[in-house]
Amino acid sequence: MPPAVLPPHPASPPSRRTVLRGLGAGSLALGGAGLLGACSSRDAQDTGAKSPEAGFTITDQRGKKISFDGPVTRIATAIIPSPSMLAAVDGGYDRIVGINESTLTANRQGVFGTLFPASKTTTTIAGADFVPNVETIMKLAPDVVLQWGDMGDEVIAPLESAGLKVIGLTYGTQEMMETWITIFGTLLGKSERATALLDRMHDEDTKVRALVDPYRKAAAPKVLYLKAASDGYTTATGSDYMTHWTELAGGVNVAHDIAADSPQVSTEQILSWDPDVILLSAFDDKAPADLFGDKALSPVRAVRDRRVYKVPLGGYRWDPPCCESPLMWRWTAQILHPEIASRNGLRAQIKDTFDLLYGYGISAAETDEVLRLDLNSKSAGYDGFRA
Structure with a gap:
């Protein structure tokens, strides 16, 4: 069952360029006013998903289905805000093996590095332009890579061409953020926890x-x-x-x-x-x-x-x-x-x-x-x- 929702609050969605500039190092804040509690896009993420132990399928924000045979234990992400959200849904940092260099900066400046000391030395796989270092990522042997799904082939095609499983994400509104939490709940085998976080x-x-x-x-x-x-x-x-x-x-x-x-x-x-x-x-x-x-x-x-x-x-x-x-x-x-x-x-x-x-x-x-x-x-x- 999806979490109880509140009435939506209308607002204009952000342009992709607005969001990306906000995420890049030395650029503006992210986001876009969204529809809090609008759950239609979240509902689709768990459709047909089984328990991680038995294998499961996620539909990412490109509409692409990505199937897994069992639990995901190694995650690399080129996206700046995702590690803290993965850690929040998972209740830990152990599965994260690669991050964006801007995330590394934030981890070293803020309390997150105290919460999870490994986050201050995690291997970086992309910079402010989000172009992935495929060679580095391959050495990390992740089960999945998180990457922007609407930035074009430059950032996502090299990963898929290398045979990596890629979840494409979009960002900027309250609704999109809630979609991430639901996707991460499925990916990590923590769907009930994700639902509880959304309810809160x-x-x-x-x-x-x-x-x-x-x-x-x-x-x-x-x-x-x-x-x-x-x-x-x-x-x-x-x-x-x-x-x-x-x-x-x-x-x-x-x-x-x-x-x-x-x-x-x-x-x-x-x-x-x-x-x-x-x-x-x-x-x-x-x-x-x-x-x-x-x-x-x-x-x-x-x-x-x-x-x-x-x-x-x-x-x-x-x-x-x-x-x-x-x-x-x-x-x-x-x-x-x-x-x-x-x-x-x-x-x-x-x-x-x-x-x-x-x-x-x-x-x-x-x-x-x-x-x-x-x-x-x-x-x-x-x-x-x-x-």
């Missing part, structure tokens, strides 16, 4: 919306998401996942109506938007102090009121869709509505989530690191995230 995610959606519902009658806070680029900043538009969690938390994305993918943002444009809140991507090193010290941005309301915040880095970066996304929803809700701090319970949710996803008892100090208390220490209201 839907329950969290309901609870976060209830927390912020009393504030929806007032003008929604204007939110700007910024990702550092070589010539300034890029932002997230209405088709990005950032819009999903911003709106869920009761805010509005000031760049919602821009049509371009990963658009460049000038100082003049930021001044024109005059956002109430600025959120800085977890994909780069920009910190609130950088904006507070920028005289050109000093007239901006978010800068003037010190409402600039660095996005947390947990088992994975919280900007894009992942199994920790409900934590991002709660974090954003408290950023936009600091008065809910006493009722939000984010730190307790982090502890429960890390225990559930990774079997890890996260400490108070590690929770501080996840929440970037050091980088956000001068930002307004951030004391509300302390223990």
Whole structure:
């Protein structure tokens, strides 16, 4: 049985280019606002699947069927966010033998490397362009390779030509992320666990919306998401996942109506938007102090009121869709509505989530690191995230 679902929340799907730029090193945040709880695409993934011990078949997001004779024990993935999600569904990291170099960077920077020390030395099989190193992958002898299913032959054909089994995935919306969880549940022989994770995610959606519902009658806070680029900043538009969690938390994305993918943002444009809140991507090193010290941005309301915040880095970066996304929803809700701090319970949710996803008892100090208390220490209201 598929998990109980919530009514869908309409939004525009992302373009593939938007998502890929968000995943690549030195590029913008991922995603696209999706249809939370829309389960039609998830339902198809387990169709005809048997227990992993007896052999099973998965239909990937290209619509291609991939059959396995028995349990999958070695997984290589060129896709950046998938290792943390595989580990969450599996409850461990032991089956992952190859990852993207950007994932390796995140593992070494964040708490994931503490959760799973092997993740800091895992062999890299692709870079920011996702082109696989087939020779390296063949040496790893994986049972399956996870790769983008809609980037064209350049990234997937060399793998299949080498005789490797490849699951092609697409990404960017809540619905697609939930599809991944279901596919991974089948792949790992953990379908019941995957369903439980989705049920919990839907329950969290309901609870976060209830927390912020009393504030929806007032003008929604204007939110700007910024990702550092070589010539300034890029932002997230209405088709990005950032819009999903911003709106869920009761805010509005000031760049919602821009049509371009990963658009460049000038100082003049930021001044024109005059956002109430600025959120800085977890994909780069920009910190609130950088904006507070920028005289050109000093007239901006978010800068003037010190409402600039660095996005947390947990088992994975919280900007894009992942199994920790409900934590991002709660974090954003408290950023936009600091008065809910006493009722939000984010730190307790982090502890429960890390225990559930990774079997890890996260400490108070590690929770501080996840929440970037050091980088956000001068930002307004951030004391509300302390223990």
